[in-house]
Amino acid sequence: AQSVTQLGSHVSVSEGALVLLRCNYSSSVPPYLFWYVQYPNQGLQLLLKYTTGATLVKGINGFEAEFKKSETSFHLTKPSAHMSDAAEYFCAVSDYDGSGDKLTFGTGTRLAVRP
Amino acid sequence: EAGVAQSPRYKIIEKRQSVAFWCNPISGHATLYWYQQILGQGPKLLIQFQNNGVVDDSQLPKDRFSAERLKGVDSTLKIQPAKLEDSAVYLCASSVVYPPEQFFGPGTRLTVL
Numbered sequence: 001a002q003s004v005t006q007l008g009s010h011v012s013v014s015e016g017a018l019v020l021l022r023c024n025y026s027s028s029v030p031p032y033l034f035w036y037v038q039y040p041n042q043g044l045q046l047l048l049k050y051t052t053g054a055t056l057v058k059g060i061n062g063f064e065a066e067f068k069k070s071e072t073s074f075h076l077t078k079p080s081a082h083m084s085d086a087a088e089y090f091c092a093v094s095d096y097d098g099s100g101d102k103l104t105f106g107t108g109t110r111l112a113v114r115p
Numbered sequence: 116e117a118g119v120a121q122s123p124r125y126k127i128i129e130k131r132q133s134v135a136f137w138c139n140p141i142s143g144h145a146t147l148y149w150y151q152q153i154l155g156q157g158p159k160l161l162i163q164f165q166n167n168g169v170v171d172d173s174q175l176p177k178d179r180f181s182a183e184r185l186k187g188v189d190s191t192l193k194i195q196p197a198k199l200e201d202s203a204v205y206l207c208a209s210s211v212v213y214p215p216e217q218f219f220g221p222g223t224r225l226t227v228l
Contacts (some may be wrong), residue, residue, distance in 0.1 A: 004157075032215050043119070043206055043219035044158070051214065090157050094215050101215035102171060103148075105157030 006106035014114045019023040019063075019078040021109045024046045024090030026072065032094035032101060033074040035065055040107075049087075050074065061085070075083045086113045117141065119220035128147055129227045133195035136223045140188070140209030146170075148217060149192050150206040156179050158206055164190065165212070194225075202227045 007022040025031055030049050036044040048059025049071040061084075065076045071081060088108045094101035120139040121197050127204040140147050146165050150158035161180065165170040166187040175182065179198070194201055204224050210218040 009155075024143060036219075041221070041224075043218070043221045044208075044214060049216060075131055085133065092157075101210070101217070103158075105159070106158050107155070 001103040002031070002089050002091050002095050004104055004106035005020065006089075006091050006109050009107065009108055012111065012112040012114060013081045015083055015107075016080050018033050018078070019081045019085065020115065021076040021091075021111065023065075023090050023106060024072055025074060025091070025093045027093055027095075031096075033065075033067060034092040034094065035059065035063070035076050036056050036090045036092060036105075038090065044090065047076070057077050063079055063093065081111075083114045083115065096098045116142050119207055119209055119218055119222035121223055122206075123223055124221065125224050125226075127228065128197055130199055132198040133193065134225065135191050135193045136205050136207075136219060136225075138190045138192070139143070139208055139209030140190070141218055142211035144211055144218070145187070146188050146210045146212060148208040148210075149182055149190070150208065152204040152206055153224070154203070161192070197225075197227045199227050201225060 005024045005028045028066045034049045035047040049056045050057045050067045058064045063078045088110045091106045092103040149161045152158040155213045161175045162182045164184040182192045204222040206222045207220045210217045
């Protein structure tokens with residue numbers, strides 16, 4: 001069974017500082033990995049995904065993540081935080097079986113951005 | 116392209132009452148998912164449909180929860196009777212079979228008093 005661990009339920013950074021949100025996964029098969037963002041009272045929006053190919057994945061809003069198989073990690077980074085990045089971020093691993101993917105989510109990391 | 120639609124957005128009921136949520140997926144998306152997101156946790160899959168058939172309902176509390184997908188398009192999720200611990204946001208998502216990318220609706224926030 002897949003599982004996801006997000007270290008740090010709350011992260012606070014200054015505007016313009018590096019954003020690093022950590023995600024480690026457990027999967028018995030080559031994983032598909034995702035980062036979603038959730039703004040208050042909204043659904044989840046896909047930031048980026050890793051399926052196959054290049055291990056450094058670029059997403060929307062300047063975010064990127066690197067798949068490291070040896071470390072079973074998929075950490076999310078952004079070089080310079082913006083106030084609008086304040087939200088909750090979820091890492092997820094997919095159990096894709098040909099009939100659609102079943103996502104297992106981490107518990108989320110709430111990002112605060114200080115002026 | 117229209118996104119995933121859900122209604123109502125908010126619902127407050129008393130325990131032991133029943134409630135139903137509605138979801139309209141993105142046109143052409145064969146797969147539909149219902150998730151439960153309890154405050155402070157990540158979403159948890161309740162049920163997955165492909166067209167109008169159930170693919171996975173292993174985490175659906177079948178004694179009180181039921182779901183159907185009419186004609187492979189819209190879906191309803193029902194809780195009867197509701198318990199306090201059912202207070203959560205219920206998210207609907209849809210996707211094509213491949214590539215794996217789920218599109219989420221805005222959710223329905225349920226409060227059980």
